[in-house]
Amino acid sequence: MVQEKGTATSVAADGEIPYQLTPNEESSFADLAGKGNAFATIDYSMSPPWVFVGQQVTLEEIGLGDAKSAKREAKRVSTAAMGCPNCGGPLALVAPDKSERVTCPNCSSLLDVNQGNLSYLHALSPSPAPDFVLPIGAEGTFMGDVKFKIIGATARSVTFDGIKYFWHEYLLYNPMVGFRWLVHSDNHWNFVEPVNPAEVAQGEYIASGSTVSYNGKTYKIFQDAPATVEYVKGEFYWRVEQGETVRAVDYISAPTMLSQEMTANEVNWSVGTYMTNAEIEKTFGVTDLPKPWGVAPNQPFTGSFYYTWGALPLLLLLVVAVLMIPIAGITSTSLTEQIMLPAMTNATAPQAIFSKPFDIKGSRNIRITANADVSNAWADLDVDLINDQSQELESVNVPIEYYNGSDSDGAWTEGSKETDATLSSLPAGKYTLRVEGTWQNWQQPMPVNVKVEQSVNRGVNFCCALVALALVPFFGLIRRWSFESSRWKDSMFGSAATSGSDDDE
Numbered sequence: 001m002v003q004e005k006g007t008a009t010s011v012a013a014d015g016e017i018p019y020q021l022t023p024n025e026e027s028s029f030a031d032l033a034g035k036g037n038a039f040a041t042i043d044y045s046m047s048p049p050w051v052f053v054g055q056q057v058t059l060e061e062i063g064l065g066d067a068k069s070a071k072r073e074a075k076r077v078s079t080a081a082m083g084c085p086n087c088g089g090p091l092a093l094v095a096p097d098k099s100e101r102v103t104c105p106n107c108s109s110l111l112d113v114n115q116g117n118l119s120y121l122h123a124l125s126p127s128p129a130p131d132f133v134l135p136i137g138a139e140g141t142f143m144g145d146v147k148f149k150i151i152g153a154t155a156r157s158v159t160f161d162g163i164k165y166f167w168h169e170y171l172l173y174n175p176m177v178g179f180r181w182l183v184h185s186d187n188h189w190n191f192v193e194p195v196n197p198a199e200v201a202q203g204e205y206i207a208s209g210s211t212v213s214y215n216g217k218t219y220k221i222f223q224d225a226p227a228t229v230e231y232v233k234g235e236f237y238w239r240v241e242q243g244e245t246v247r248a249v250d251y252i253s254a255p256t257m258l259s260q261e262m263t264a265n266e267v268n269w270s271v272g273t274y275m276t277n278a279e280i281e282k283t284f285g286v287t288d289l290p291k292p293w294g295v296a297p298n299q300p301f302t303g304s305f306y307y308t309w310g311a312l313p314l315l316l317l318l319v320v321a322v323l324m325i326p327i328a329g330i331t332s333t334s335l336t337e338q339i340m341l342p343a344m345t346n347a348t349a350p351q352a353i354f355s356k357p358f359d360i361k362g363s364r365n366i367r368i369t370a371n372a373d374v375s376n377a378w379a380d381l382d383v384d385l386i387n388d389q390s391q392e393l394e395s396v397n398v399p400i401e402y403y404n405g406s407d408s409d410g411a412w413t414e415g416s417k418e419t420d421a422t423l424s425s426l427p428a429g430k431y432t433l434r435v436e437g438t439w440q441n442w443q444q445p446m447p448v449n450v451k452v453e454q455s456v457n458r459g460v461n462f463c464c465a466l467v468a469l470a471l472v473p474f475f476g477l478i479r480r481w482s483f484e485s486s487r488w489k490d491s492m493f494g495s496a497a498t499s500g501s502d503d504d505e
Helices: 067-076 277-284 305-328 460-488 494-499
Strands: 002-009 026-034 038-043 050-055 080-083 090-093 101-103 109-114 117-123 139-142 146-160 163-174 178-185 188-195 211-214 217-236 245-253 256-262 267-275 332-341 351-354 358-360 366-372 377-387 393-407 410-416 418-423 429-439 446-454
Touching: 002 267, 139 277, 163 217, 178 267, 188 256, 188 277, 217 256, 267 277, 305 460, 332 351, 332 358, 332 429, 358 446, 366 377, 366 393, 366 429, 377 446, 393 418, 429 446
Parallel strands: none
Antiparallel strands: 002 026, 026 038, 038 050, 080 090, 101 109, 101 217, 109 117, 139 146, 146 163, 146 217, 163 178, 178 188, 188 267, 211 217, 217 245, 245 256, 256 267, 332 446, 351 429, 358 429, 366 418, 366 446, 377 393, 377 429, 393 410
């Protein structure tokens, strides 16, 4: 993949080289990156062009990563002190062999660095962005045990609907590792590392719903806008200019963000990892950093505990419910009988009749069901469950009513010919039902089918427990939905991205 194209100038040479070098000769080139750190350069100084193919390597891989080499490297890039060509004020370069631009802390001039020599470019315009919260020269440990120093800082912005939104980027430097970035936006922080662009799988177009893949993760597009440099301070490894603009496209998969920056001649990818205020304060040994506001694009949701671990009691409830089936027993029928209530002498004189005796087992609930063939009528039954030994009784009311008909909307029904009532467990023993009732057509006998069942799984306790235990994961999911809504409301692709948002995280 072509990562950069431009014009190179032959400045100097040392030792033997296999071609004639002309000082200050310019030639076009293209740098390419491939998977697995593959690297290539097309050199257009010859016709036909030369193509160099190789691989990017670390200092350790070429034998320069031991302690002795590190000391030589550290000495070679030690801070160089010099004066500002504009105001004469002192300034120091942390990486004089790598820096291309530096700002004077005394007169706010932007200076060009040419092999350690400084030349004045222009005075910087005042920054419209808020002040930097970390100073140039601050040191912090990242990547486990690698100490970086802040050597530069930029204020950048994007514009939406005529409003500028600012953020700060701090350039971190370690002589043996190179450059990294620390991004501060809305008081959220990201540690940013470069990415081989050939390792990023990207579609042909950048649009709403676009995704890219990197390192086994899929990232969703969040923003695509021109990013402008508003202010710079410190030193930089490229020729930064106030007002320069790049196309910046951000893709997210919390807690990481994949960013692409493009110009006409260069494309760069980087991956940012979200860091909390507490982590930054610990890293730099500072306190009272401004508190973040809103939800950062790649800020991880930390409340998943409520709907992951909070769902465990629900699972346990289901397991207990399954295990209780053989313990409590399956529903059994103790009595099924049809009884005939004789016609009443008047509408208010109830009639009563007894069932045959039946056995009741202890420690089990009891359901009494009554069925009467009523049509557009009612029957009101009082049922007593009598212990034949103690003569103690439990009473329940079982009202039955059923109506039907038709109208302009069609056929309709109301009520039911069958009604039941449930009792808690009673002492074991032999019982008899006494059924006493009144009914609408009292002049005629009323046949009633009665049934007594035990170990009836009504599910009331289970449902109550289910609702109570579901409150925690439910509110956890509400929090997650609110968090994701806050994340995507600032995205220019909010509606499309939210519909495909995941988790977890």
